Amino acid sequence: MPAANLTKIPKPQNDAWVLRLYVAGQTPKSVTAFANLKKICAEHLADKYRIELIDLLENPQLARGDQIVAIPTLVRNLPMPIKKIIGDLSNTERVLVGLDLRPVPAAKR
């Protein structure tokens, strides 16, 4: 299980980001989400990130293992704690908040 493997990864540096994008096939939303994610990462995380694209149609058992309901879902596995962001990531502001790259406005919480 990929989720379990996480524990084996040594304590990451502050600059180590592992982002997992769950999709189900090549739907327009998935494609948009992936493009948005790449763009945001390139802008804000420079080279300190890794994106894992997981297609649930190929690995359906992961949906249960990683508690995925909505598609697309972006999971920030590292740094801890785990964060979940759903949607096609078109709202960049919200994505940054979700990834803790922006200070959280009190109202949003």
Add this chain to the structure above:
Amino acid sequence: MIESEHPVMKNPKNVSRVSNLRPLNQREYRGSTLPKTPTGIQGLDEITLGGLPKGRPTLICGSAGCGKTLMSIEFLVRGATQFNEPGVFMAFEETEEDLRKNVASLGYDLKELSDRKKLVVDYVYIERSEIEDTGEYDLEGLFVRLGYAIDSIGAKRVVLDTIESIFAGLPNPSILRAELRRLFRWLKDKGVTAIVTGERGDGTLTRQGLEEYVSDCVILLDHRVREQISTRRLQIIKYRGSTHGTNEYPFLIDEHGISVLPITSIALEHQASSERISSGIKRLDAMLGGKGYYRGTSVLVSGMAGTGKSSLAAHFVDAACRRGERCAYFATEESPDLIMRNMRSIGIDLGSWVKKGMLSFDATRPTFHGLEMHLLRMHKLVRETNARVVVVDPITSYISLGDTLEVKSMLSRLIDFFKAHQITAFFTSLTEGGSALEQSEVGISSLMDTWILLRHIESNGERNRGIWVLKSRGMPHSNQIREFVFTKHGIELVDVYLGAEGVLTGTARAAQEAKETAAALVRRQDLERKGRALEHRKKALEAKIAALRAEFETEKAEMEKDIIEQKHHEGVLEQDRAAMAKSRKADASSNNRPNGQKGE
């Protein structure tokens, strides 16, 4: 393991036997074409005339704690164990672990079912605060997840419990609505029979209006409390393409799961048996046309406190057990121990029948449940024990639970049930002091086939017990008021003594009895005396005869002696004559021969 624990699973005949309850609906069911998936839940399949719509989603809604989750899990467990249909339980509210523990009390071992690949429990964890939404999304993840679970065990049944909580966890309700609509369609395409549960909303069946999407079958569960007594009820709000029972049906959750009671009584189609069964008291049988009650009828015994109603019931039970028929005894005021002890004092050992498994007691305070619950419990016990004879002692204590109309309708359903199963029912009814004896409190006497009245007869400063048969349909019953007494061997109807003022009872009877006994004694003595005199006379006569005979004997002996002497004398004369002739040398040849003959 689960199979063996559940009586229904042990004995699947139960199910079909229950369905015999409603022959009318079975006819209807034969005509219906909609394929159905049996739930295996007692009673529910009767109400839905076969089960839930096959391959379609069904909505079970109700307020918190009404048994939605339990009903849906029972649907899956029974599907897996009874109908070999594996199931998927998608939980949105409880974790797998919690769920497993919660249903363990019903004897369901979810883990064992999971190990046998009969069940998948998937807990969907959605926490709003951990989710940030950033635009358009869909629930494809849920679809994939469910699809995978279904395919992994070839599931035929699916439960989504409670899918509405997804609205609390995910943003954008309009997307969710569209996705749920798609989900139900997808479930139909998959051909699985699904149960979707929903919490009851304000003025709507479910908070999110799920009933709009799941339109094939909607079941409403309700848990209401009236006068501090709770009753769970189930109602089928809608069932597209099928007839169904439309009433509210009480249901019960106990250690064997859910049982629903189809309470609408059927048309009066009971078969009437002409078999007669003993009341356990010979002389009472004699009063009832000589043979006792008819099998499958209902008997009401009413009387004031302490007139012996329970004892009469105990006799009946004892007689039934002796015949080898199982009995169920519903005690509403006494504990089984108390009843058994009391009945031992009149020589009826009910305890031994309990030990042999012939007799089952169910002692519950009437206030413990609502009326419907009691009805349901009775159904259950009677079904489980296969009882042929049922005693309810006393029915009057149910009055506290509802108004007369309700009690009457409950009892008429109960009687219907008993009659349909050819069970002989014995009810006792406590008459309040002062009220008319012929007035049975709950106005149910018209439902009864035999009505026996017990009463105290007051006369000469004492009370005695009287019994009479007020009515007994279909038999020439006695019109006599009989007195009965308790003995060490049970109730005995005593002989009737008529006095100047009617039937004599108690001391008056005893006095009359004594009087008659005395008279009889005198008569007997007189007779004996006469007999003795006769004997005496006979003896005297015999003595006389003997004396005469002795006299005669003496005379006879003397006369014989004379005869012999004379004969001898003659013989001597003859000889002398012969000797003389010889000496005269006369011709002896002619005289000698006759003389020789005579002399010999």
